[in-house]
Amino acid sequence: MKTLRYILLRLLQAVPVLLGVSIVTFALMVATPGDPIRLLVGDRATPETIALIRDRYGLDDPILAQYVTYLRNLLQGDLGASLRYRVPVSQLIAQHYPVTLFLVIYTIVLTLPPVIALSVWSARRQSGVADQVIRLLGVVGLAVPVFWLALLFARFFGVTLGWFPVSGFGNSFGEHLLHLFLPALSTMIWVVPILVRNLRSALLDEMNRDYVLTGLSKGLGERQVFRTHVFPNSILPTLNLFAVIVAYLLGGSVIVETVYAVPGMGKLMVESILARDYFVVQGATLVFALTTILVMLAVDLLSTAIDPRLSP
């Protein structure tokens, strides 16, 4: 019962953020130059048709009323229509979203083993050679342009070695894994350093706690203390970073999907920007933000499940 109340509370707290996000995407639309409806219906539309559509989206109302209309349409899942494909934006998103979701989850799965190995390694030998090298790699990782790395990977692993396909998404689960391996690998380079840095400093924090001394003094081996006490306690601070990482990955997907011609949300967004397909751009931005909010919510709930002290 208490848990349920907590979940409801968190959901309620997300409402103002959701409203704020909708204001931002609404503002994007208002700031767009030109008349989107004129673009939507084309030049041959009669004034009556235009008036009808303007009325439907409430474009002649005062700005506040326009926002209310926008919000009402949103709640009904109406994100407007694509000027390019002449289909509802929600339909386009439904087609492209699973691909990006697959890519993000795939990247995370590939990211975890090296992150854990590298941060444990560098934290246990603080300021040792490994620690310095890993730190330096982190600095380089920060500076590498993802789209450039993606191109080089495509050239080397795709063209020269021929190990992986360099574009598309494939048709089966196995093909997805194969097609998205290089995109996931390229994005990884970006996230691994950030995560390693955080997990490492969390590990270092925990290693200086009193319970470590207690463990050692009652005769537990250093390894044992690390595995059963230090490591589990370091997971939580890193978990909090997870939502930020997902946001990073979604941002990275925009670039990587373009390079590898992966038919996901990122590619959809870039193409829509270039084609001035404003409703799609707006809808995609909104969906990206909603995804991050959901992940943030999930992380919060998971954190309290792991450490009940966090719930009020």
Next chain:
Amino acid sequence: MRVSPMFLTGFSLVLVWGLIALAAPLLATHDPYAIDFEAILQAPGPAHWFGTDNVGRDTYSRVVFGARLALYIGLLGVIAPMLIGMTIGLLAGYFGGWVDTLAMRLLDITVPFPFFVLVLAIVAVLGPGIENYFIALALVGWVGYARLARAEAVVLRQAEFVLAARTMGFSHGYILLRHVLPNALSPIVVYMMTDVTLVILFGAALGFLGMGVSPPAAEWGVMIAEGQSYIATAWWISFFPGLAMVALGVGFALIGDGLARMLRIER
């Protein structure tokens, strides 16, 4: 304070790039915009150190001139977000109350948007171009600075020297400028160095996607995009601009990392 070797390396790297940018006309072996159909897609060699692209432009000279644009974008792009973020963060942390609440709610709203996606969306509305990228950065990039500045100001507000200054009758503005700001500055400067790297990267990514600096400018992102179709045969067109970007980005990132250690912000 011991100067960290990381900081020194980074500083030297950035210095070298600064000199390259200043002396670009002297260092370049060719006109970066000169089209030469006699020398199309030539591999790196004595005549063209980094090879030539599909219209015979000298990649080396273009990379050298690209340093100007990269530094211009990186150094100019962080100023507005830094000033805006620092002001909002310091005010929010120092005064607390409704100022703080308002600033925090603003932060909450920007957090869910992936940084690059929001920048893209704003550039999409304003139109492509570097000025619009700067505007987008100012609208979105202040968040990180605000969070850091606020965290510092919240602590400093209760510091004894601030309380002492208050009892001596100094104004809030004077205290903020003379006592709170200088003491809050170090994490902000460290963050700024990393931010320069990111601003350069995202600027180039915009150029790559066709929404930043427009061709035929000698901008590294644009150059990488131009080489994309030739990556299988003429890899050098894309390879060298990217390498230059890594070298410059690493410089700023090393400065940030070294500073963080020297100022004891991070172990």
